[in-house]
Amino acid sequence: xxxxxxxxxxxxxxxxxxxxxxxxxxxxxxxxxxxxxxxxxxxxxxxxxxxxxxxxxxxxxxxxxxxxxxxxxxxxxxxxxxxxxxxxxxxxxxxxxxxxxxxxxxxxxxxxx
Amino acid sequence: xxxxxxxxxxxxxxxxxxxxxxxxxxxxxxxxxxxxxxxxxxxxxxxxxxxxxxxxxxxxxxxxxxxxxxxxxxxxxxxxxxxxxxxxxxxxxxxxxxxxxxxxxxxxxxxxxx
Numbered sequence: 001x002x003x004x005x006x007x008x009x010x011x012x013x014x015x016x017x018x019x020x021x022x023x024x025x026x027x028x029x030x031x032x033x034x035x036x037x038x039x040x041x042x043x044x045x046x047x048x049x050x051x052x053x054x055x056x057x058x059x060x061x062x063x064x065x066x067x068x069x070x071x072x073x074x075x076x077x078x079x080x081x082x083x084x085x086x087x088x089x090x091x092x093x094x095x096x097x098x099x100x101x102x103x104x105x106x107x108x109x110x111x112x113x
Numbered sequence: 114x115x116x117x118x119x120x121x122x123x124x125x126x127x128x129x130x131x132x133x134x135x136x137x138x139x140x141x142x143x144x145x146x147x148x149x150x151x152x153x154x155x156x157x158x159x160x161x162x163x164x165x166x167x168x169x170x171x172x173x174x175x176x177x178x179x180x181x182x183x184x185x186x187x188x189x190x191x192x193x194x195x196x197x198x199x200x201x202x203x204x205x206x207x208x209x210x211x212x213x214x215x216x217x218x219x220x221x222x223x224x225x226x227x
Contacts, residue, residue: 006155009153032212034212043117043217043218043219043220043221044156044203044205044218045218046215046216049212049215051212051213090155090156092156094212096212099144099161099163099169099210100158100161100169100171100172101146101158101161101171101216102158102172103148103155103156103157103158104155105153105154105155106155106156
C-alpha cells in the first residue's frame with residue numbers, strides 16, 4: 001500500500017540550530033514528493049517539490065530536501081532555523097500518473113528564541 | 114486576490130443533520146480536492162476532482178459526497194454526519210492535476226458533530 005511516514009512528531013530546537021525532518025515513502029512506482037508547511041493560524045503552503053532530475057531540491061525560505069531513492073527518503077533540511085520557522089511540516093507523495101495525494105502525519109517544530 | 118475560500122469556517126452540528134461545506138476558487142483551476150486533518154493522522158484526502166463533472170475517491174471517502182458542477186466550486190456534503198467526522202477540513206486547488214502545479218489551500222473549516 002502507498003504510504004508516507006514522518007517519524008518525528010515533535011521537534012524542539014534553538015535558533016541557529018540545524019534542522020532535519022525525516023520523511024519516508026512507500027510507492028509501487030515513480031513518485032512525486034512534496035513538503036508543505038502550516039504556520040500557526042495560516043494556510044498550508046508549498047515549501048518544495050520533487051518529481052525528477054536533481055535529487056537535491058531547494059525551496060522557499062532556505063529549505064532544501066534530498067530525494068534518496070535507495071532509502072525511500074525525502075528529508076527536509078535547513079542549516080540554521082529561525083524562530084519564525086515554528087510551524088507544522090507535512091511531507092506528501094503523489095504516485096506518478098495518479099491524482100491522489102498522501103500526506104504524512106506531520107511534524108510540529110518549535111524553535112526557541 | 115487569488116484564493117480558495119471555504120464556508121463556514123466553524124460549524125457545530127448534531128448527528129444526522131445534513132450539512133454542506135462550500136469551497137470556491139477564483140483562479141480557474143481544474144483540480145480541486147478535500148482533505149481532513151486529525152491529530153496524529155495528518156491530512157487525509159477525501160475526494161478530488163480533475164475537472165467539471167469528474168470526481169474520484171481519495172483515501173477516506175466514506176460518509177462524504179461531492180459534486181463539481183462548476184469549475185470554481187467543489188462543495189463537500191455530509192448527508193448524515195456522525196461524531197467521527199469531527200475534524201478540520203481543507204479544500205485545495207491547483208491549475209492542473211499535476212505535480213508541476215502547486216496546490217493552494219483554503220483556510221479550513223472546523224466541524225464539530227455532537
